Amino acid sequence: MEKKRIRDYGILPGRMAAGKRNKITDVPGVKVGQVTVRDQEHKTGVTVILPGEDNPFVNKYTAACYVHNGFGKSAGLVQVEELGTLETPIALTNTLNVGLVWDGIVQYMIDRCSREGVTVTSINPVVGECNDSGLSRIQSRAVKQHHVLEAIQAAGEDFEEGDVGAGTGTVCYGLKGGIGSASRIVAIDGQQYTIGVLVQSNFGSTIDLVLNGKPVGEKILKIKEARNDMAVSREDKGSIMTVLATDLPVDSRQLRRILRRTAVGIARTGAYTGHGSGEVMIGFTTANRIMPGENILTRTVIKEDLINQAFQAAAEASCEAILNSMVCAEAASGLNGDLYYSLAEFLPEIL
Numbered sequence: 001m002e003k004k005r006i007r008d009y010g011i012l013p014g015r016m017a018a019g020k021r022n023k024i025t026d027v028p029g030v031k032v033g034q035v036t037v038r039d040q041e042h043k044t045g046v047t048v049i050l051p052g053e054d055n056p057f058v059n060k061y062t063a064a065c066y067v068h069n070g071f072g073k074s075a076g077l078v079q080v081e082e083l084g085t086l087e088t089p090i091a092l093t094n095t096l097n098v099g100l101v102w103d104g105i106v107q108y109m110i111d112r113c114s115r116e117g118v119t120v121t122s123i124n125p126v127v128g129e130c131n132d133s134g135l136s137r138i139q140s141r142a143v144k145q146h147h148v149l150e151a152i153q154a155a156g157e158d159f160e161e162g163d164v165g166a167g168t169g170t171v172c173y174g175l176k177g178g179i180g181s182a183s184r185i186v187a188i189d190g191q192q193y194t195i196g197v198l199v200q201s202n203f204g205s206t207i208d209l210v211l212n213g214k215p216v217g218e219k220i221l222k223i224k225e226a227r228n229d230m231a232v233s234r235e236d237k238g239s240i241m242t243v244l245a246t247d248l249p250v251d252s253r254q255l256r257r258i259l260r261r262t263a264v265g266i267a268r269t270g271a272y273t274g275h276g277s278g279e280v281m282i283g284f285t286t287a288n289r290i291m292p293g294e295n296i297l298t299r300t301v302i303k304e305d306l307i308n309q310a311f312q313a314a315a316e317a318s319c320e321a322i323l324n325s326m327v328c329a330e331a332a333s334g335l336n337g338d339l340y341y342s343l344a345e346f347l348p349e350i351l
Contacts, residue, residue: 006323014316019183024196025157026183033155034165041137047165061086063284064256072278076126084252092166095131097143104148128241130202132169162328174206180325184313197317203238210270236274244283265318
């Protein structure tokens with residue numbers, strides 16, 4: 001059965017038009033693949049974002065990253081920051097699985113380049129993480145190299161949201177978090193472009209949750225306390241990974257400016273970015289590829305005073321992606337027996 005998303009409840013975050021699927025895969029060429037590891041001790045997995053069909057190591061993508069709060073263990077950001085390029089798929093997983101997922105991306109790229117006659121002596125996999133240790137035995141490092149390869153093989157334009165892949169064991173605002181996505185259409189100079197966002201939500205304090213501009217966290221707390229249910233987050237800690245894709249013709253500096261506005265979308269849901277929360281944003285554009293053999297690069301980029309639409313799109317899409325991650329997730333029990341409800345369960349009472 002298809003899961004309801006936040007719009008199905010009559011909540012429309014923002015004013016801009018969404019893309020056809022209202023997902024990151026509305027950006028042409030982008031695909032998402034996921035593998036979920038779910039058993040008695042584990043609720044975890046991996047989510048992989050493929051930027052396009054061809055080899056990203058050969059034809060690199062213009063990219064950027066932004067660390068809003070650095071309590072995190074992501075891999076690959078240093079080179080993205082320095083060179084402004086992306087040369088592998090982007091993978092998301094749990095904190096202690098970053099190394100094994102990194103290995104999986106390396107092996108995938110080595111195998112692909114070998115088939116295409118490309119020599120690889122250095123590669124920069126990009127891997128993000130959230131800590132799912134409240135719901136999953138994270139020390140087991142249950143996500144293996146073969147899960148990464150399976151996720152890549154399964155990648156497509158449509159994908160599940162909620163408690164799947166890297167979002168299987170995450171918690172958001174004391175409720176069940178997960179994988180969520182949304183997109184917005186930007187019109188510049190008579191052409192339409194897309195900004196798509198995918199999040200892995202694992203942050204926020206219950207009391208701070210805002211929905212449709214209304215502070216609903218306190219209402220949720222009262223409902224839960226009436227049930228003698230104290231499985232709530234009282235601190236803003238955890239993390240959120242945000243991946244932004246676009247086909248806008250921008251350079252790395254402009255892309256980083258756009259990425260920073262996803263923090264506005266996070267804030268619209270109520271978070272203030274606490275000390276123990278890692279907010280990490282990674283973005284790429286399918287325009288302005290860096291092709292081999294180009295010694296002098298000529299690029300088309302939008303005028304700086306036209307970038308406000310992209311800022312608004314990034315803010316709206318990230319806010320909606322977070323809400324989708326929560327309403328699409330089903331309730332799940334933590335290792336200590338606490339139950340983390342879906343936001344969807346509370347909507348009839350709090351709207």
